Amino acid sequence: MSEHTGAYDNTDATTTSASTDASLESRAKTPQRGPKRWLWVIIAAIVVIGIVIALAITGRKGSDTNTASTNNADSTVTIGLKLAPTNLDIRNTAGSAIDQILIGNVYEGLVARDENNQVVPAIAKSWEHSADGLTYTFHLNENMTFSNGDKLTAEDVAWSINQLIKNQYHDADSLNMVKSVAADDDANTVTITLNTANSNLLWTLTGRPGLVFDKDAKYDAKTEAIGSGPYTVAKFVANDSITLKANANYWGSHKAKTATIIVRYLADDNAAVNALKSGDVQVLAPITENLAEPFTADSAHYTVKAGDDTDKYVLAFNNAGEKTSDKRVRQAIRYAINHKELIASRGGSDKALGGPIPSLDPGYEDLTNLYPYDLDKAKALMAQAGYSEDKPLQLSLTYANIYGTELGDQLRSQLQKIGIDLKVNVVEFSTWLQDVYTNKDYDLSLVDHNESHDFYQWADPTYYYGYDNKDVQDLYAKAIAATSDEERDQLLAQAAKVVSEDAPADWLFNYRVTTAWVKGVNGFPVNLNQTLLPLYNVTYTKQ
C-alpha cells in the first residue's frame, strides 16, 4: 500500500506547491460551464434508459395479451424449424429447406409421397404405364386452381416439366430419360414418354421435377411463391421466418385446418429449446435429442417423438485417394467404429445402418452385421496395410460445421486405437463443396445425405466418393430399367450389399429426427419431416 500513498503524496505535493496566481485562478474557473454540460449528458442518458425500460415493460404487457388472444383463437400455429431457405426459388436453389416448406404446402406435384415414402396422388388422381415402362399417362383432377385464381390445366403441368428440362433447373438431370411431355387438355391427361424405362420416375415426380407452376403468373420466385397448394406465402424473411396463410382458392381435399402457420427458423439449438419452453413456438422439429430430456420428462405438457427418415450420415472414404484406395484401410476403419457408442452419445434414437440404403427406401436390407465393431480385426487389417499404433496412418477428415464438432472428436478418438492419426477439419459448407465435393481433395468426409432414392451416387464413378465398381453400376442400371417394384427392390438390395462389402464409406447411422410439441398440437408429421412437411392437417388447441 505504501507505493500508492507515495503516489498520492506526490500529487498532493504538486497541488500544494501550485501557485495561487490571480490570473491562473481566473483561468481555472472558466471551464465551469463544461462539466455541467457533461453532467447533463449523463443525466439525460439515465433518463433515456429509464424511459426505455419503462416502455419495454409496458410494451411487454401489451405483447403478452396479444399472443394470448391469438392462441385462444387457435387460428395460428407457430412452428420452429432449423435450416432456413435463403430464398424461395425452388427451381434454381438447392436445399431441402425449400422442399420442406413449399412442397405439399404451397406447390403441389403431379404426384406426392406419404409419410412412408410411398407415391400417392396429388395433381394427378391416377396414372398408368405401358408394359415396357416407356409411356406414363396421368389423369388429372378436375377444377384445379392456383392461389391467384388461375385455372390449373394439363397445359400447366406439361409446361412446368418441359421448362425444367429446357432450362436445366435444379434436379433436371433426374429426368434425363424423358423423351417428351405432352398435355391433352380435353382428356385432362398428361403423357410422359421415356427413352428408357425408369423405375424411379414416379418417385422423382414427387419432388421438384414434378411440381406444377402457373404458366401465366409473373412473380419474383425468390421472395414469392404461387402454387396450387393449401397454403400461400404471406411473408418471407430470408433466414428468419415464413408466414403461411390458408389458400382461399384451394381446390382439393387437403384443405388447411389452421388459418395461419408461422414458421420460424431457429438455427441455434438453445434458442429453439427456449422458444418451445417459453411458448414462442408450439412445435419444434428437429430438437437435438440430448436437449429434449426436460420435455420427455414433462410428458403431461409435451410430446416428444422420433420419426423415421432417410438421413444417412455417410463417412465417405476417398476411394481414388492415395491412402484410402487401400481396401484394407477402409475395412479397418469400418471395423474400428463403434456405432452403438456414437448413437448412444447422441441420445440413442438413431438407427444403425450398415449400407447405403435406409429403411424407408426401396432395396433396404439390414447390413449392420457385415462390419461389426471388432478392434482386433481392424488392427490386423491395418498391420497388413503396413500401419500400427507406433507407425500411425495420417488421415484427415473434412466436414461442414453444421454437423457440430462432436462426431469428429469421437471418430478421432476411436480411430486412434487402431493406429490412425485423424486430423479433423471442420469447415464452412461452401469450402466443403469446393474442396471435397468439387475438387475431391480429401481423405475422409462426413455428410448427412438426407436425400431419398439416392443410390445412383454409388453407380457414378465421377461422384466425389470416387467409387467405381462395374457390378454395382450394372445392377443399378438393371434396377432402374426394371418394370416391377419387386424386381427393382431385389436388384437394389443386391447392389447395396456389394457396395457395403467394398467399404467405400462407413454409414455411421440413420439419423431419426426427433420432434417435440406442446399438448394440444395435432396432425404434425413426424416421419421424413425435414424434407416433406405437409402442414394442412396441423391444429393447435390451447390447453
Place this chain on the structure above:
Amino acid sequence: MSNMTETSNTTDTTTTLTERNERKNELPRNAAEVTTTATRRRKPLIVVRSMWSHTEGRFALIVMAVWLAVSLISLIWTPYSLLATDGYHVWAKPSAAHILGTDGTGADVLSWLMAGSRTNLLIVILTIACAAAFGLLLVAAMVSRHSALAGASVVAVDALISIPTVLLALILAVPLGASIMVIVVACGFGYGLNLARVARPQALLAARSAYVEAALWSGASSLRVFVGHVLPNIMPVMLVQLSLSAGTAVLAESGLTYLGIGVPSGVPSWGHSLATSVKFINVYPLTVLWPGLIVTVVVIALNLLGDALGDAADPLANTQLRVVSKRAGTNPAGDKGSAA
C-alpha cells in the same frame, strides 16, 4: 500545455544527460557497467516484490503462476487422455472419476481445460508480441517528421481500425481455415492499431515538445529520440493497453472459437470448451460454468497484472524503485521527488 507531460519530459532529458555524463567522466568505465547490470537484474525483482505487496498484484501473480504451472503440467499429465471419449457417459455430472464432469463426447472436462490453458497461453503471448511490434511501428510512423508518412499512417490507422477484429478473422479464416494464426494475426493487428491510436496523442505531444526539438538540434537520431523520449512517455499507456489486450485476446479466443473461426476442432482451448457446452446450456448448465469462470478469472488477473505492473514499474509511483535507481546512479524521477 499539460504539466504532466512536460515534467516527465524534463526528467527524461535530465536522466539521459546525467547518465551520459556519469559514464563519460565521473566513474571508471567498468564500475559504471557493473552498477547498471546490477540495477537491471534487480529492477524486475523489485517490481515483482512490490506487486506482491498489493493484494491485487498478488492475486494476479498467483493466477499467472498457476496458469503457467497448469500449462506445463498438462504437457506431461492430464487426468484422462484428451482422446478418451465415452459415448455412454456424455454430459456426466461432476463425480469422483470426473471432477468437473464430461462433455458431449464423454471426454473429461478437467483434462480438456488443463490442456486448453497452454493453447490460450500461447495465443496470448503471440498476440501481445504481434500487437506491441505492430503498434510501435505505427506510432513511430504517425509521429514521424515526414508529414506524408505521418499523414498516410494516421489515415491508414483510422481506415483499418474500422475493420472489426471478427471480420478480419472471418476473412483470414478463409485461406487459413480455423486456426490459432487467425486469432493471433487478427487480434495482433487490431490491438496494434488500437495501441497506436490510444498512444498517439501522448506520443505526438512528446514528439513535438521543445525537448525533442532540443535533442534533434543536438544531433540525436530520430530512432534515439523515439526510444528516448517518445517511448517512455507512452510506456504507461502501452503497458495498460497491452495488458488489456492480453485479456481481450483470451476473450477473443472464446468468441472466435464460438463462431467457428478460432481454435480448430480437436485442439483444446477454453473457448473450445465453452463453445461446445453452449449448445447444451439448457440441459447441462453446469458444464458451461467452468470454462467461463476460468476465462473470467484469468482475464481479471491479466487486467490486474497490467495495473500492478503499471504502478510498480512506474518510478513516479514506486518509491522503492526510486531508491534503487538513485543508488545505482540512474535517476529517473529522483529530481521530481526531491523537488517536491
Place this chain on the structure above:
Amino acid sequence: MRFVIRRLALFAVALFGISLVVFVALRILPGDVASIMAGLNSPPERVAALREQLGLNRSLPAQYADWVSALCHGDFGTSVLTGRSVGAQVGARAQVTFPLITLGLLIAMALGIPLGCAAALARKPAVRAAFHVVAIIGGSVPALWGGLLMILLFSRGSGLIAVFPSQGFPQAGWSDPGAAMMSLILPACTVGIIVGAGLMRYTRAALAQTAQSDAVAMAMACGMTRTQAILRVGLRLATAQLVSVIGLTFAEMITGVMVIENLFALPGIGAGLITDVGNRDLIAVQSELFMLAAFFLAIGLIVDLLHRVLDPRLQSAGDNAEVNA
C-alpha cells in the same frame, strides 16, 4: 481548416482503397454462390450454367467497375441468393443492430461514467480498490458467457427469474415496439455491462490523470474542494479522451455484438454477415463490408475532429505539425 479538407480528401482515398481491398479479398474465398445454389448432387454443367446466369464469369475488373459505379449511384447491388437489394437487407438488419448497440452503449455510459467518476473521487483505499475490482470483473467476462448467464438468470424458458424473452427477435419487428425492445434488453445489458466496465476504467484513468494537472491544482487552490475540482475541471479536460474512447467503443461493439447476436439469435448485421459469407453471396458481402468500413471511417473522422476541437493542447500541437509540414 486546411487540416479538415485534407482529412476529408484522405477519407475519400481510404474509401476507394477499402473498396478495392474488400473486392479483392473476397475473390480469394474458395467456393462460390453458384455451387451453393446448385447444392449436392447437381452435375457440373448445372453449376456452370448458374455461374453464367449470375454473371460470375465476367472478368474481375468488369465486375469491380460495375460494382463501384453502382456504389457511386448509391446502389449497393442485389443479393444473388435472397433477390433483395443489399441496401434494404442491411437496413432491415440495422434495425436490430443499431438499437442494440445504442441501447448497450447507453447502459454502458449510464454505468461507466458515474461509476468511473466515483472511483476517481473515492479517497479511501478500500473503496477505490472495490471500484477497481468491480470494473475489472465487469470487463473480464467473455461476452458469450455473460450472455449465457443472463439467459440462465432472466430468460423466459430457462431462467431463474423468467422475465425477458430468451432469444430471437419478434416476428413483427419494430411494428411491435414493446416486444422488440424486450428482446433487446438481455443482449443490450450483456453488452452494456461489459462495455460499461471498460468505460468506467477509462473514465477513472482519465480523471486520475487530470486530477494531477495544474488546472485541477489551481482550481483547488482557488477554493474548490477536490471533488469539485475534479468534476468541474478534470472532467472537462478528460472529455476529449472519453469521446475518443466512446467513439472507438461504438466501432468495437460491432465485433462484440456479432457473438451476442449469434447467441441471442438476433437477425442483426453481424449475424447476417456471417450467413452471407457462409453462402458466398459476394455481392451482398462486399457491399456490407464497404458500408461498415465507410461508416466506421466516418466515425473515426468525427472522433478525430472532435478530439481536436475538445482538446486545446492537441489543437496547438496539430497546428504546429501543420506549420512544420
